[in-house]
Amino acid sequence: MITVRNLSVTLDRTPILHDVDTTVPAGQMTALVGPNGAGKSTLLAAIGRLTAADAGTIEIGDKNISDFAPRDLALRLAIMRQDTHVAPRLTVRDLVGFGRYPHSHGRMTQQDHNIVDDIIARMELTEFTDRFLDTLSGGQRQRALIAMTLAQGTDIVLLDEPLNNLDLVHARRVMKIAREEVEKGKTVILVLHDLTVAGSYADHVIAMKNGTVAAQGPVDDVINEPVLTDLYDTPVQVIDANGHKIVVTV
Ligand SMILES: Nc1ncnc2c1ncn2[C@@H]1O[C@H](COP(=O)(O)OP(=O)(O)OP(=O)(O)O)[C@@H](O)[C@H]1O
Numbered sequence: 745m746i747t748v749r750n751l752s753v754t755l756d757r758t759p760i761l762h763d764v765d766t767t768v769p770a771g772q773m774t775a776l777v778g779p780n781g782a783g784k785s786t787l788l789a790a791i792g793r794l795t796a797a798d799a800g801t802i803e804i805g806d807k808n809i810s811d812f813a814p815r816d817l818a819l820r821l822a823i824m825r826q827d828t829h830v831a832p833r834l835t836v837r838d839l840v841g842f843g844r845y846p847h848s849h850g851r852m853t854q855q856d857h858n859i860v861d862d863i864i865a866r867m868e869l870t871e872f873t874d875r876f877l878d879t880l881s882g883g884q885r886q887r888a889l890i891a892m893t894l895a896q897g898t899d900i901v902l903l904d905e906p907l908n909n910l911d912l913v914h915a916r917r918v919m920k921i922a923r924e925e926v927e928k929g930k931t932v933i934l935v936l937h938d939l940t941v942a943g944s945y946a947d948h949v950i951a952m953k954n955g956t957v958a959a960q961g962p963v964d965d966v967i968n969e970p971v972l973t974d975l976y977d978t979p980v981q982v983i984d985a986n987g988h989k990i991v992v993t994v
Pocket residue numbers: 755756758760778779780781782783784785786787
């Protein structure tokens with residue numbers, strides 16, 4: 745379990761998060777949802793220790809994230825940010841191989857190579873393995889970044905808007921792979937704007953608004969009309985389609 749208590753974050757002298765109190769259940773998929781600018785990426789970056797807190801604590805299990813040595817944290821938690829920039833003259837294989845760095849320290853074993861090849865295949869990138877990143881489409885590059893993150897092999901995986909640039913088939917593929925990771929016991933947190941996807945795949949939802957948590961709980965507690973209408977200040981309809989919640993604005 746990840747526990748966030750009274751978290752406040754200020755960026756460039758602007759208060760961004762205040763009094764964030766939330767828990768992320770271990771071994772489940774948690775969707776982080778909410779309007780643009782609500783603070784989702786900032787919360788994810790704070791959990792990944794990429795953004796410092798002004799106040800409050802974040803614990804993995806019962807250990808404060810500030811008490812982890814960098815390598816220990818990298819073996820425990822992997823994060824893909826929304827704005828990841830990568831060197832254009834890297835191949836897909838090189839990029840995904842970087843995910844193994846906390847294990848290999850640059851000396852990849854056969855097991856590291858096998859893990860890289862496996863995740864490249866799961867992401868349907870095998871035909872692009874030796875292509876430079878700047879020759880890929882936006883969606884192919886996005887899948888390579890997700891593959892790098894999963895190659896790290898951590899118990900906790902944080903993905904900020906992983907479905908950016910993905911067509912509906914590849915979005916489904918990524919969500920299925922994320923679910924497979926959860927079935928293996930991993931804790932996956934994804935920032936998602938597609939509430940239908942969040943409602944279909946996640947176990948748990950944290951809804952943010954104006955820098956704090958507006959609602960949280962199992963999917964049914966958050967992906968419903970009153971909560972979403974309030975969250976987005978817009979009428980939202982949730983249509984049941986064979987057990988799937990289709991979320992639309994009306
Ligand atoms: N370096 C910064 N300095 C000042 N304000 C910032 C900085 N970075 C982000 N912000 C502001 O913090 C707020 C929260 O940003 P954040 O990226 O966490 O939101 P988000 O919920 O992920 O949004 P989106 O859905 O648009 O990606 C926004 O109002 C943003 O403009």
